[in-house]
Amino acid sequence: MKKISPSILSADFTTLAAELEAIESAKADYVHIDVMDGHFVPNITIGPFIVDAVRRATSLPLDVHLMIEDPEKYVEDFAKAGSDIITVHAESTKHLHRLIQQIKELGVRAGVSLNPSTPIETIEDVIEELDLVLIMSVNPGFSGQSFIPSALKKIKKARKMIDSSLSRAELEVDGGIKVGNIKAASDAGADVFVAGSAVFGSDDYAKTISAMKAEIA
Numbered sequence: 001m002k003k004i005s006p007s008i009l010s011a012d013f014t015t016l017a018a019e020l021e022a023i024e025s026a027k028a029d030y031v032h033i034d035v036m037d038g039h040f041v042p043n044i045t046i047g048p049f050i051v052d053a054v055r056r057a058t059s060l061p062l063d064v065h066l067m068i069e070d071p072e073k074y075v076e077d078f079a080k081a082g083s084d085i086i087t088v089h090a091e092s093t094k095h096l097h098r099l100i101q102q103i104k105e106l107g108v109r110a111g112v113s114l115n116p117s118t119p120i121e122t123i124e125d126v127i128e129e130l131d132l133v134l135i136m137s138v139n140p141g142f143s144g145q146s147f148i149p150s151a152l153k154k155i156k157k158a159r160k161m162i163d164s165s166l167s168r169a170e171l172e173v174d175g176g177i178k179v180g181n182i183k184a185a186s187d188a189g190a191d192v193f194v195a196g197s198a199v200f201g202s203d204d205y206a207k208t209i210s211a212m213k214a215e216i217a
């Protein structure tokens with residue numbers, strides 16, 4: 001079953017518990033949490049403190065996307081805060097293999113994300129260690145950007161790489177996903193779809209999520 005992971009970056013934080021309840025009853029599969037530090041990306045967002053609050057407000061798995069420098073210093077805090085999946089950027093570390101092991105030793109599923117300009121070959125030698133591969137279809141930093149079409153080619157390559165290895169990784173796409181383009185990303189081979197503005201900017205979350213699921217069924 002393909003999954004929808006709404007990004008709370010576009011949620012109303014004055015009523016975060018209600019927003020989480022709303023996506024849970026709208027049949028979201030994960031909660032995507034965008035962590036930005038103002039260094040790896042030009043924006044500052046959420047830390048472990050908020051992840052811990054989200055953990056207490058929903059039973060959905062927490063899909064935590066770290067867009068930070070020195071991720072090895074912080075993965076333990078995010079694991080303790082209740083993350084189910086921790087995804088790090090390949091561009092943010094010199095020792096990706098070691099960092100993946102560190103995340104798994106914390107009892108959390110490990111993901112790796114690639115910026116639009118980073119080739120898929122970057123993760124070829126760690127693919128079997130991964131629980132999730134995240135292809136960025138925008139440059140990370142902000143919600144509400146447009147889908148970069150070349151991401152489709154990279155999703156296809158990632159699909160092939162996963163299927164021709166012993167990897168059980170889910171293939172996730174993040175950035176500019178909406179009802180009108182989700183099918184193309186799904187046909188390219190993605191399993192999990194992050195959607196921020198398309199879900200939280202809509203009037204009816206359940207209607208939007210079910211329209212997305214109908215496109216990828």
Ligand code: DX5
Nearest residue numbers: 140141143144175176196197
């Ligand atoms: C971008 C984030 C995305 C973003 C998605 O850096 O990683 O998760 O919030 O937002 P939309 O779906 O609006 O592009």
Ligand code: ZN
Nearest residue numbers: 034065174194
């Ligand atoms: Zn994200």
